[in-house]
Amino acid sequence: MRHNPARRAALLDAAIEVLARDGARGLTFRAVDTEAQVPTGTTSNYFTNRDDLLTQVGHRFYERLAPDPALFTDLLTGPRDRAQVTALMHEVVDRVSHFRSGYLALLELRLEATRRPELRRLLTDRIRADLDGNIAYHVQSGMPGDATTVTVLYLALNWLILERLTLPDLFPEEQIPDLITTVVERILPDPNAPA
CATH class of the missing domain: 1.10.10 (Arc Repressor Mutant, subunit A)
Known part of the structure; x- marks a missing residue:
């Protein structure tokens, strides 16, 4: 090799x-x-x-998708509130959406993973590690919400990205920022709102 x-x-x-x-x-x-x-x-x-190639593509996708480390430094200098979580979710959705071919390739890999145990293990381990890392960052940085908040945001915004990239006419592009904000607001209510 x-x-x-x-x-x-x-x-x-x-x-x-x-x-x-x-x-x-x-x-x-x-x-x-x-x-x-x-x-x-x-x-x-x-x-x-081919299995080796598919597995290595899975690794490469995550290498290319990794955020700029300065992003987390910048986020930690600001307030830990819902507005900060909203800004982070906008950044994530935009970063993933701008790597359209990578996300579509990941969807293909996920489908292939239903037939290829090694690829399924790779994707399961990698996505679990990312989700666990996001949860740990969220909780340790003092952001509002908990592990369930991060998990539900992950699930909701991944589906929004899927719709944005595969059926772009379903939600007009100018509507996407408001949808992201609404998702965060519904999942992470304003702590100052009357009960």
Whole structure:
């Protein structure tokens, strides 16, 4: 196996694009070679088989989706209130939505995971770790709400992202910011509101 990290990353990025455009059935080594504009056979020099490629695509998606570490530093300097949670949720939805091909590729990976136990374990472990990390950050930073708050926000906003990327005419783009804010307000009520 070849070990050029830049080439491997480029091949995985190409695989993400193929998955997003053509689905899991269209993901072949030849399709990745073509997308990456490399000689035929290059992908097979980096990945032992299709399962290996799918698994590595799962890792690459999360590498590319990681937020800028400065984001968390900035958030910790402000107040820990519902407005801060709302701002964070807007950032997350926008960041994920702007990596459209990555999210669509992740959906394809999730479907493939129903048939591939190793991929299912990878995605389950990775998504569980992300959710647990988000819960820990939320609670430890003193943001309002609890683990259930984070979990419900995760579930609601992931579906909003899904609709935004797969059925963009369902909710007009200009409506998305208000929907995000409404989701946060419904899940995390104003502590100053009368009971």
